[in-house]
Structures are given as structure tokens and as C-alpha cells.
Amino acid sequence: MKQATAIALVALVLGGVACGPSQQPTTPAEGKPLKIGVMPKLIGIDFFNATEKGAVQAGKELGVTVDFDGPVTNDVTLQAQMLETWIAKKYDAIAIAPNAPDAIAPVLERARKRGISVITWDADALPDARDFFVNQCTAASVAKSLMDVMVDGIGPDGKYLILTGSLTAANQNIWMAEMEKYRQATYPNLTNLSETPKASEEDQALATQVTADCLKAYPDLEGIFAITSVALPGAAEGLRKAEAADRVFLTGLATPKMMRDYVMDGTVKRFVLWNPVDLGYLAVYAAAAVAKGELEPGATSLTAGRLGDVQVQGTEIILGDPLVFDKDNIGQFDF
Amino acid sequence: MIRRLLLSRESFLFYVLAAMFTAFALTTEGFLDGYSLFERSRYWVFAGMIAVPMTFIIATAGIDLSVGAIVAMCGIVLGLLHTDAHWPLALAALAAVAAGFAAGAFNGAVGSYLRVPPLVVTLATMALFRGIAMGLSKARSFHVPDSFQWLNQGDAFRIPGLSGEAVYFPVPLFALLGVVALGWVLMRKSWVGRFTECIGENETAAAFAAIDVRRLKFALYTACGGVCGVAALFYTAQYATAKADAAMGMELEAIASVVIGGTRISGGQGSVIGSLLGLLVIGILRYGLEMAGVRSQNVVIFVGALLIVTAVFNEYMASRKGAKQ
Numbered sequence: 001m002k003q004a005t006a007i008a009l010v011a012l013v014l015g016g017v018a019c020g021p022s023q024q025p026t027t028p029a030e031g032k033p034l035k036i037g038v039m040p041k042l043i044g045i046d047f048f049n050a051t052e053k054g055a056v057q058a059g060k061e062l063g064v065t066v067d068f069d070g071p072v073t074n075d076v077t078l079q080a081q082m083l084e085t086w087i088a089k090k091y092d093a094i095a096i097a098p099n100a101p102d103a104i105a106p107v108l109e110r111a112r113k114r115g116i117s118v119i120t121w122d123a124d125a126l127p128d129a130r131d132f133f134v135n136q137c138t139a140a141s142v143a144k145s146l147m148d149v150m151v152d153g154i155g156p157d158g159k160y161l162i163l164t165g166s167l168t169a170a171n172q173n174i175w176m177a178e179m180e181k182y183r184q185a186t187y188p189n190l191t192n193l194s195e196t197p198k199a200s201e202e203d204q205a206l207a208t209q210v211t212a213d214c215l216k217a218y219p220d221l222e223g224i225f226a227i228t229s230v231a232l233p234g235a236a237e238g239l240r241k242a243e244a245a246d247r248v249f250l251t252g253l254a255t256p257k258m259m260r261d262y263v264m265d266g267t268v269k270r271f272v273l274w275n276p277v278d279l280g281y282l283a284v285y286a287a288a289a290v291a292k293g294e295l296e297p298g299a300t301s302l303t304a305g306r307l308g309d310v311q312v313q314g315t316e317i318i319l320g321d322p323l324v325f326d327k328d329n330i331g332q333f334d335f
Numbered sequence: 336m337i338r339r340l341l342l343s344r345e346s347f348l349f350y351v352l353a354a355m356f357t358a359f360a361l362t363t364e365g366f367l368d369g370y371s372l373f374e375r376s377r378y379w380v381f382a383g384m385i386a387v388p389m390t391f392i393i394a395t396a397g398i399d400l401s402v403g404a405i406v407a408m409c410g411i412v413l414g415l416l417h418t419d420a421h422w423p424l425a426l427a428a429l430a431a432v433a434a435g436f437a438a439g440a441f442n443g444a445v446g447s448y449l450r451v452p453p454l455v456v457t458l459a460t461m462a463l464f465r466g467i468a469m470g471l472s473k474a475r476s477f478h479v480p481d482s483f484q485w486l487n488q489g490d491a492f493r494i495p496g497l498s499g500e501a502v503y504f505p506v507p508l509f510a511l512l513g514v515v516a517l518g519w520v521l522m523r524k525s526w527v528g529r530f531t532e533c534i535g536e537n538e539t540a541a542a543f544a545a546i547d548v549r550r551l552k553f554a555l556y557t558a559c560g561g562v563c564g565v566a567a568l569f570y571t572a573q574y575a576t577a578k579a580d581a582a583m584g585m586e587l588e589a590i591a592s593v594v595i596g597g598t599r600i601s602g603g604q605g606s607v608i609g610s611l612l613g614l615l616v617i618g619i620l621r622y623g624l625e626m627a628g629v630r631s632q633n634v635v636i637f638v639g640a641l642l643i644v645t646a647v648f649n650e651y652m653a654s655r656k657g658a659k660q
Binding site for chain 1: 365368370371374375378474476478484488573574575576578581582583584621622625626628630631632635
């Protein structure tokens with residue numbers, strides 16, 4: 001009798017297991033389309049949901065099977081274990097946004113040894129561990145877009161400040177160096193009021209506070225760059241509270257979803273971000289091209305569907321200039 | 336005797352494992368692949384090693400939540416001494432293990448001599464050791480050379496009898512099996528296991544039975560720290576780098592293996608073999624579901640459900656045993 005209960009429990013566990021695969025359609029047997037695994041840093045956030053949309057779209061256009069999955073937290077060790085499974089599933093190509101460049105390298109190398117093409121996107125792995133890296137945009141192109149938007153807003157001899165994440169944030173520091181380079185070359189009369197950027201530590205409330213402080217401390221301030229996706233909505237809130245949007249021009253980097261309200265009420269006129277749908281789209285095109293042997297080292301361009309010819313530098317595929325969002329186009333994006 | 340063996344909780348777990356394995360093998364294409372299974376097993380080594388001392392600790396009705404943080408800290412000690420202080424790798428590795436013992440001894444001392452409940456102590460040191468790792472590394476990551484990576488990524492020998500592609504036995508499995516064997520001997524064949532279960536059953540009674548409760552508990556937490564230090568070497572070898580945010584959530588993996596393995600969280604008895612089987616059940620379930628194409632958020636749900644089912648079953652088995660006596 002007791003045994004029966006126990007057996008029922010096993011059946012329950014196994015029943016659950018057996019249901020798993022049947023929910024998922026398996027790959028069609030005819031013609032053996034390429035199988036491409038696409039792994040974001042984590043699943044379940046707007047940004048990567050948008051990249052999934054692009055990846056799936058590219059898969060349909062190319063007639064390849066695209067499996068998009070990743071860990072539930074941005075943990076590189078979970079990515080490595082999932083990749084181990086993907087190697088076992090014998091994907092033709094893997095496109096991954098690694099959470100750490102070096103920790104992911106051993107498993108990527110193993111994948112390549114087994115004949116799987118490896119593409120990184122969004123963030124790179126050690127260059128030896130992958131075939132190509134789909135770079136969403138170069139630091140120079142981010143810097144140029146931001147500066148051009150600012151000059152559009154405050155003119156070529158305005159005065160501005162930069163609000164960053166933490167003072168050690170690597171991406172932001174590279175962008176700021178490029179912004180300064182571009183300013184000296186193109187807009188020498190534009191003035192940065194503080195050599196040291198203002199830090200907001202990826203804390204939206206702090207960004208609001210710092211913005212309010214800056215509005216008081218720098219009476220001749222005309223423009224603010226908020227160059228993290230947390231700093232920009234925070235700064236926008238500060239500007240809105242101070243009702244200073246008509247004398248201070250705010251721009252920076254953030255997702256359209258976070259900025260929609262501020263753009264619609266005019267607090268922020270224009271801001272910048274690369275298009276994650278295009279990023280996922282290009283990652284799949286690149287992965288398919290490498291797997292088919294159409295993209296090899298030394299190539300200078302890649303034809304990627306609706307994106308046309310995309311530039312290739314060494315082993316980096318450049319998505320191109322970031323998008324500028326404003327009142328007119330922000331409604332089209334839901335990430 | 337044989338009847339008892341066939342009906343023991345460990346055997347039951349083994350049946351579950353075998354049934355699960357068969358179910359996946361029949362339904363999931365590519366699951367039954369020696370190469371992939373052995374490759375995957377490299378990732379089970381760290382939590383598996385730690386699950387052994389954790390079995391003893393849980394058998395005393397204690398817990399150690401700081402194991403993941405100790406692994407991270409020991410990795411940083413290794414990386415820092417090798418990269419910045421230019422110590423030879425072997426010496427740096429020894430220092431890392433020593434750091435693990437020290438961390439464990441700290442847990443043990445505060446827990447048993449200052450009588451702070453282990454849940455509280457190790458919850459605190461979970462943050463403390465992680466913080467030390469962050470502070471020491473200043474958020475840098477340390478690369479370890481290929482020769483060191485062999486420790487977890489290396490192949491020991493080719494497994495004979497498997498046709499097709501060459502399948503190798505991973506080096507780290509020796510370490511895991513070694514720790515499990517040592518744990519099994521201590522638990523089943525020595526006074527350590529008997530006294531440990533005694534403490535978990537009734538600590539006051541154990542003390543009256545002239546068991547040095549405090550010293551044994553201190554020793555168990557210290558040993559657990561030491562094993563974490565060893566696990567850190569393998570972990571660092573697998574990922575080629577030491578980082579302060581390494582081994583996040585490893586405490587949960589280790590504890591889940593122990594609990595699924597039939598060791599009661601309220602103490603009193605522990606099974607090292609059960610913990611190993613628990614580790615395999617979780618590992619195979621995850622691997623099989625992933626192979627079957629179940630998305631990772633749903634895999635988490637299955638693993639959670641498995642934990643609940645086994646916990647209920649273990650309580651049921653324990654109460655039945657109690658009723659018989």
C-alpha cells in the first residue's frame with residue numbers, strides 16, 4: 001500500500017518530465033535547416049526580449065531554426081552550463097552575449113573544436129574563443145551621436161555636464177573619452193563645465209537628486225548628458241520636478257520604454273540608443289553566414305537582409321550608428 | 336539484509352534516478368551521449384564536494400549558507416597570490432585551501448563556542464566573505480594558466496567500450512569521488528558519523544553522553560570551509576578565472592542535493608551517498624530538460640517541484656519509520 005503511494009510519486013515526477021519535450025515542436029526533418037542557438041545575458045528583460053524579436057525575424061527570413069534561451073540571472077556560470085547542453089544538441093552555430101569575457105571562453109573554445117561556429121554579440125568574449133563579434137556600435141559612433149544631438153539642442157558653443165553611472169564604469173569611461181575627442185575636433189567651443197563627470201551609481205533616485213543639485217550649482221548650465229539607462233530617466237525626473245526643461249537640454253542613453261513619458265511631455269526631446277531588434281537580427285545573420293562558410297576572416301562587409309551591407313572590421317561586425325529617438329518615432333518601439 | 340538494502344532511501348533515490356534517466360533516454364534525442372554527459376558532469380563537482388560536509392552539518396541540525404562566498408574568497412586568494420604576488424601556483428593553491436579552512440573555523444568558532452545559531456552566523460559570513468572577496472579583488476578578475484585549468488577541464492583516460500567518438504573520464508570526478516568516499520567512511524564506519532547524528536537527534540543528550548559537542552561541530556564547519564577551498568580550485572580551473580562574484584547560489588545547490596538525498600533538515604541522520612544521488616538527480620533533471628528544449632524559466636519550476644516532492648516524501652518515510660519503532 002505504502003509502496004503504491006511511493007510509485008505514484010515517482011510517476012508524478014516522471015510524468016512532469018515526459019511532458020516537457022512534447023510541448024516543444026522538434027526540428028523538421030526535411031532539408032535539415034541550420035540550427036542556431038541564440039543566448040542573451042539573461043532572459044525576461046525588455047532589452048533582450050527585443051533582441052529575441054530580431055533574432056526570430058532573421059531566422060524566418062533565412063529559413064533557419066533559431067532557439068533563443070538564456071539564464072534567468074546574468075550569471076556566466078549558468079550560461080556555460082547551458083552552452084554545454086547546446087554543444088550536445090549539435091547546433092550549427094551559437095550566438096551568445098556573454099556575461100564575462102574570460103569565464104565563458106573555455107566552453108566556447110570547446111564548441112568551436114566540435115565544429116560549431118561561435119558569434120558573440122552585445123558583449124564580447126576573449127577574441128580567440130569566437131569567430132566574430134557583432135558590436136552594437138563603436139564607442140566613437142555613440143560619442144558622435146550624443147554630441148550631435150546635444151549641439152542640435154544647445155548650439156555649438158553651449159555649456160554642458162555629464163552624468164555617468166559609477167566613476168569606474170568601463171563603457172561609460174570609454175564613451176566619455178571619445179566624446180571629448182570628438183568635441184575637440186568638431187565643436188571646440190562647446191564647454192564641459194566639470195572635467196569629472198557626476199556619478200549616479202546606477203541609482204535612479206540618486207540621478208534625480210544629482211540633477212537637481214547641478215541645476216542649482218551651475219546657473220549657466222545649458223545641457224546634460226545622462227549616459228546610462230538608469231541615469232537618463234533619473235535626470236529627466238529631476239528636470240521635470242525643477243520645471244527646467246525649457247532652459248536645460250537633456251539627452252543620453254536609455255530604452256524608449258523608460259523614456260516614453262518624458263519624451264511625450266517634452267522634458268527630453270531626443271535621446272540615443274542602438275536598436276536591440278536590429279542587434280538580434282544581425283547576430284543571427286552573422287551566425288548563419290559563418291556556419292555556411294560565407295563569412296570568413298578578412299571579409300569587409302556582410303549582407304544582412306533589411307540592414308543591407310554591414311561593415312566588418314577584422315573580426316568585428318559593426319551594427320552601425322545608434323538610433324535617435326524622439327516624439328515622432330518613440331511609439332514604434334516597445335522595449 | 337538484501338530486502339533492507341533494496342528498500343533503503345538511497346536505493347529509492349537510485350530508482351528515481353534510473354527511471355528519470357530512462358525516460359529522458361527514450362524521449363529526448365541526443366540525451367544519451369557519453370561525451371556530453373561527462374562534459375556536463377564537470378559542473379557538478381563543486382557543489383557535489385561541498386554537499387559532503389554539508390550533509391554532516393545538516394545532520395547536526397545546522398546549516399552553512401556561506402559556502403558559495405567561501406569558494407569565491409578562496410578563488411580570489413589563489414588569483415591574487417599568483418597574479419599579483421607572483422607565488423608559484425601550487426603554493427597559492429595551498430594558501431587558498433588554508434583560507435577556506437580559516438573561514439570555516441571562523442564559522443565554527445562563532446557558532447559552537449559563542450553559541451550563535453549557525454543560520455545566523457553563516458548568513459552573516461555569507462556577506463562577510465563575499466565582501467572580503469570583493470574588497471581584495473577590487474572587482475578585478477584573475478586569469479589562471481591553461482596548466483591549472485587541467486584540474487577541472489582535463490581528461491584522465493579514455494573510457495573503453497564506447498563506440499563512436501572518444502569519451503574521456505574527467506579529471507575532477509576523481510576528486511569528487513574521493514571526497515564522497517571519505518565522507519561515506521566517516522559517516523557510516525566511524526564514530527564521527529554516529530556522534531554527528533547523535534547531536535542532531537538531541538544535542539543535550541549527546542552532551543550527557545560525553546560527546547564533545549562543541550568541538551565536533553567546530554571541526555565540521557572547519558572541514559566544510561576546507562572543502563570549499565578545494566572546490567574553489569576546481570571551480571577556478573573550470574572557468575579559467577577567479578572572480579568575486581563566483582559561485583553565487585552554490586549554497587542552495589549543495590543544500591538542495593543534501594535535502595533531496597534524504598538527510599533531514601531537522602537533523603538526526605545523514606546520508607553522503609544520498610547527497611551524491613541528490614546531486615545527480617538535480618543535474619540529470621536540468622540537463623535532460625535543457626536537452627528536451629524546455630526553456631530555462633520552466634526548468635527552474637521543475638527543479639523546485641522536485642524539491643517539494645522529495646521533501647514531502649522524505650517526511651513521509653521518516654514518519655513511517657517513526658511509527659514502526
